[in-house]
Amino acid sequence: xxxxxxxxxxxCLALFCHGQSGLNITGASSFSIKANTTVIIDGLTLTPSAxxxxxxxxxxxxxxxxxxxxxTPSINRSFQWNTTLTAFTGNIGFYYNEAELNGLAEPDLTLxxxxxxxxxxxxxxxxxxxxxxxxxxPVTNIFLNEISLAAExxxxxxxxxxxxxxxxxxxxxxNWETYNEFEVSFFTIERSIDGLHWYTIENQIPAINKPGLHxxxxxxxxxxxxxxxxRIKQVDNNLQYSYSPVVQVAAVPYQIAISIFPNPATQQVxxxxxxxxxxxxxxxxxxxxxxxxxxVLSITQHTLPLEAFSKGAYTIQVTYTDNTTSSVSxxxx
Numbered sequence: 001x002x003x004x005x006x007x008x009x010x011x012c013l014a015l016f017c018h019g020q021s022g023l024n025i026t027g028a029s030s031f032s033i034k035a036n037t038t039v040i041i042d043g044l045t046l047t048p049s050a051x052x053x054x055x056x057x058x059x060x061x062x063x064x065x066x067x068x069x070x071x072t073p074s075i076n077r078s079f080q081w082n083t084t085l086t087a088f089t090g091n092i093g094f095y096y097n098e099a100e101l102n103g104l105a106e107p108d109l110t111l112x113x114x115x116x117x118x119x120x121x122x123x124x125x126x127x128x129x130x131x132x133x134x135x136x137x138p139v140t141n142i143f144l145n146e147i148s149l150a151a152e153x154x155x156x157x158x159x160x161x162x163x164x165x166x167x168x169x170x171x172x173x174x175n176w177e178t179y180n181e182f183e184v185s186f187f188t189i190e191r192s193i194d195g196l197h198w199y200t201i202e203n204q205i206p207a208i209n210k211p212g213l214h215x216x217x218x219x220x221x222x223x224x225x226x227x228x229x230x231r232i233k234q235v236d237n238n239l240q241y242s243y244s245p246v247v248q249v250a251a252v253p254y255q256i257a258i259s260i261f262p263n264p265a266t267q268q269v270x271x272x273x274x275x276x277x278x279x280x281x282x283x284x285x286x287x288x289x290x291x292x293x294x295x296v297l298s299i300t301q302h303t304l305p306l307e308a309f310s311k312g313a314y315t316i317q318v319t320y321t322d323n324t325t326s327s328v329s330x331x332x333x
Contacts (some may be wrong), residue, residue: 012188022079025056031145043138044079044147045093051055058083064100068114071157071240072121074150075109076100079248082093093136096218104151106130108117111137113147116129118159121150126182157184157236161213165230167275172220172249176232181209188233191286192287193313193329195229199286209233214297222288224315256263258318264331271301271316280319286312 022042025031029052035040038047042062046052064076077100092111107130111122120142127136135149161177174189184207190198201220208214220230220307232244258278260269278299283292291309296302300323310333317327 006059006102008239021061022062022252023054025054025058028225029058030055033273038091040093040095042079043097045134046088046090047093048088048090050089052086052088056086058085064291066148068119069116069240069242069332070112070119070150071236072105072119072150074100074112074148075104076102077148079147081145084143087141087295088144089140089142091136091138092147094147096133096135096149096172098133107134108151109149109310110151111135111139112148112150113139113144116144118146123224134240149319157182157240157242158234160244162242165228165246167223167247167249167252168219170221170223172223172228172230173216174220174230174247175215175217178207178214178215178234178243180211181207181214183237184209185235185237187216188235189220190233191220191313192231194228195226195248195315197331198231201287204322220288222284222315223249224317224329226329227251228329258316258326258328260328260330262285264333266333268306269304269316269330271302271304271318273318273320276300276320276322276324278302278318279321279323282317282319283309284315284317285304286314 016048022044023031027030033046033048033052035050038045040061044060060079063078063080066074066078067080077096094111107128109128112119115124117184122137122139125138158181159179161179163176165172165174176233185208187205188200189202191201192198201216205216205218224252227248227250229246229248230247233241237242258274259272263269278296281294281296281302281304284289287292311332313329313331315323315327315329319325
């Protein structure tokens with residue numbers, strides 16, 4: 001295993017990489033920081049109280065926006081690890097530019113850390129140097145996923161529990177759990193066929209808004225045979241929001257009786273049945289609304305024009321002459 005270790009106490013090492021990434025650890029490599037050694041990575045400083053190792057594969061990048069939405073106003077700088085680090089004890093320093101303050105007062109800046117599940121503010125022992133634009137905070141046994149500076153602490157709207165999605169015959173069941181909901185208004189279910197483009201399929205699911213564990217579920221009755229992604233959006237009373245982890249259901253193995261191409265498409269898609277005659281073609285929007293029904297004359301292929309369809313995700317469901325059905329999703333660019 002390849003390992004970079006900092007062996008001199010008090011050494012201050014600055015690391016820089018091309019692009020937005022401040023530190024990339026790949027392959028069989030790891031990165032170790034000796035106790036009481038300060039490492040500066042693109043404006044973030046880590047000074048562990050004991051030997052601290054960051055294993056691959058992982059990278060740190062600096063962005064102007066949060067990847068985990070928060071109801072607490074933050075500056076326009078965030079440090080994000082793509083994989084949550086092991087528990088860290090020591091000092092975390094955070095450099096900032098005054099142009100990034102986002103209207104916040106420098107004497108009020110507080111370290112906020114997302115541990116992969118929720119945000120937490122750290123207010124004890126903070127040292128704020130408004131001359132060098134550095135906030136230094138001692139922390140104990142915390143997990144690092146995303147780091148920013150904010151001005152004040154607000155109660156967390158909820159903590160996400162388990163989120164799952166399973167295929168049940170012609171439907172998909174989405175289950176999610178929350179803990180200790182606070183001023184949450186409702187939940188929204190979003191679906192995607194590529195993990196990038198998301199569409200609402202159910203809105204305004206009321207929140208329970210009480211302490212403790214709360215299970216929820218929803219059935220998607222318009223799922224296709226293709227691999228499908230889901231996520232839950234929680235919306236607060238003040239319309240702030242956050243997302244659950246993304247879950248997915250696999251494609252139906254060896255049972256997708258139709259294929260479509262090209263996908264994504266622009267002007268038209270070709271629908272091809274592998275071994276059955278098509279009787280009817282239905283087209284649904286991403287939120288499950290029936291948009292088009294076409295009766296065909298017992299054919300195995302059909303060309304569907306897309307001029308009347310806007311950009312987005314759609315599901316094609318075909319009914320065969322033996323009254324069985326099959327479906328597949330596509331994107332229109």
